[in-house]
Amino acid sequence: MAALSIRTLSKRYANLEVLKGIDLDIESGEFTVLVGPSGCGKSTLLNIVAGLDRPSAGTIEIGGRVVNDIPPKDRDIAMVFQSYALYPSMTVRQNITFGMECRHVPKIEQEKAVTNVAKLLQIEPLLGRKPSQLSGGQRQRVAMGRALVRNPLLFLFDEPLSNLDAKLRVEMRMEIKRLHQRIGATIVYVTHDQIEAMTMATRIAVMHQGSVQQFADPDTVYRYPANLFVARFMGSPPMNTMPARLEAENGSLVVIIGAGRPDEVRLRLKGYDAAAPFVGREVVFGIRPECIAEGSRAFSGDAPVLVNAPVEMVEPTGAETMVLLRLGGEPAMARISPDIRPAPGASASFALDTRRICLFDPETERLIA
Numbered sequence: 620m621a622a623l624s625i626r627t628l629s630k631r632y633a634n635l636e637v638l639k640g641i642d643l644d645i646e647s648g649e650f651t652v653l654v655g656p657s658g659c660g661k662s663t664l665l666n667i668v669a670g671l672d673r674p675s676a677g678t679i680e681i682g683g684r685v686v687n688d689i690p691p692k693d694r695d696i697a698m699v700f701q702s703y704a705l706y707p708s709m710t711v712r713q714n715i716t717f718g719m720e721c722r723h724v725p726k727i728e729q730e731k732a733v734t735n736v737a738k739l740l741q742i743e744p745l746l747g748r749k750p751s752q753l754s755g756g757q758r759q760r761v762a763m764g765r766a767l768v769r770n771p772l773l774f775l776f777d778e779p780l781s782n783l784d785a786k787l788r789v790e791m792r793m794e795i796k797r798l799h800q801r802i803g804a805t806i807v808y809v810t811h812d813q814i815e816a817m818t819m820a821t822r823i824a825v826m827h828q829g830s831v832q833q834f835a836d837p838d839t840v841y842r843y844p845a846n847l848f849v850a851r852f853m854g855s856p857p858m859n860t861m862p863a864r865l866e867a868e869n870g871s872l873v874v875i876i877g878a879g880r881p882d883e884v885r886l887r888l889k890g891y892d893a894a895a896p897f898v899g900r901e902v903v904f905g906i907r908p909e910c911i912a913e914g915s916r917a918f919s920g921d922a923p924v925l926v927n928a929p930v931e932m933v934e935p936t937g938a939e940t941m942v943l944l945r946l947g948g949e950p951a952m953a954r955i956s957p958d959i960r961p962a963p964g965a966s967a968s969f970a971l972d973t974r975r976i977c978l979f980d981p982e983t984e985r986l987i988a
Contacts, residue, residue, distance in 0.1 A: 621680070622647040622805040623668065623773055628677030630663055630829075637663050639829040641677070645822075650799050650806045654816040655826035656852070661809045662777060664826075668807065669698050669775050682772045697766035698775040701782060703758045705750040705765075712746040715765045732768040739801070740764050740794075756787045763798070776808040780815065792819060813853050817841065825849050842975065847903060847984040850977060856908050856941070858977065861949035863904035865897045865978070874904055874978070877947020884947040886924055886973050893988040894978050902987065905977035908941070911953035913961075914968025923970035930961045944969065 670691035833845035844850035
């Protein structure tokens with residue numbers, strides 16, 4: 620039985636449709652991330668699951684029970700907010716136990732719960748402090764502790780790391796993932812940061828304009844994006860996409876970028892039989908930056924296709940070098956070795972891994988192969 624089932628859920632404010640027929644099944648113990656740009660409806664969806672907002676249509680089931688008309692306090696959920704939502708006049712211990720006090724949990728059980736959670740989150744020395752005496756990361760741990768003592772069916776996280784600096788965000792990301800591995804809780808986590816989504820989730824729901832574009836494990840979302848939006852949103856840098864043409868040549872499929880140009884690029888494809896109906900038609904060609912490397916590098920398996928391409932810009936990042944180049948006149952970003960620095964304005968040799976490309980229908984924008 621799914622821990623959370625969402626069926627044909629929609630939300631409308633006057634003439635604005637924020638959510639459009641959402642269907643999701645989240646299994647017990649899963650770490651599901653709702654990711655998408657600002658305004659896509661992910662926080663609205665989380666608020667409806669929490670009971671802080673009502674759907675215009677559709678049903679929500681938590682633990683097999685329809686909760687549409689059940690108040691938040693009776694849904695057996697715990698929520699961690701972006702703003703931490705700690706009581707400033709209370710100590711850490713009091714913030715954690717406040718909810719249990721309201722539910723009239725015996726003092727002995729409160730103390731046991733606080734001791735266990737404080738040890739789990741490594742906040743034992745902080746129990747006597749007030750929120751103003753804590754760092755951002757410590758406040759977030761306290762907010763998580765307040766949720767954990769409830770031992771609910773479902774944890775809801777609403778962009779909990781967005782107020783932290785970059786270094787602390789990485790540390791807390793690891794803490795939350797480690798916490799999930801320890802307790803095996805069911806978590807629904809909202810973020811606009813696709814790196815958080817890729818590193819933390821067991822499954823990702825990519826949202827755009829009120830709809831779920833793809834719901835799959837991180838590897839599938841990254842390697843086989845369902846459509847152009849997912850391809851262009853997931854990844855840092857995102858997938859390179861460019862217009863191309865598909866032709867048949869000597870029994871093989873060939874994708875041509877910049878057809879008719881002096882610098883056109885022709886790539887022979889293997890294992891892309893699903894694209895055969897598009898022979899003689901325009902397609903959108905997609906390739907990840909790590910599938911374009913310096914010409915001296917060999918990808919495992921088949922020999923890569925080597926092309927000469929003009930270099931427009933070079934960005935050394937320490938761990939790698941990002942290169943903006945032109946394939947058949949179209950801009951593309953490559954991720955190459957940190958010790959390779961091609962000269963901007965000159966041409967250089969690049970290797971393309973044609974086993975990991977994507978082809979999209981330019982009309983529907985959906986993945987072909």
